[in-house]
Amino acid sequence: MSYVEIELLGEALFKLASETALRSWLYERGLRRGVEKIVLSQINRRFGTVSLDLEKQIRRLPIERVEALAERLFDFEEEGAMINWLNEISG
Structure with a gap:
């Protein structure tokens, strides 16, 4: 487990x-983990190493938003445009 995943598990245990x-949450996290891994790998390939803050932001998104990011990822010319989009949809 990554640091971010451990942090998310800790938050979930309190909720x-x-x-x-808990079992349902863990199952859903397993499915999410695959989608997140692909998206983070694509970002890494397109823009370089993903910062811990960016990884946290992506892992905290609802799965529908992570899927939307996967669809739009190659529309972004630069990492800054992707981060701006993430900030807009996050809040």
């Missing part, structure tokens, strides 16, 4: 009320 909810 989840039952073992069933």
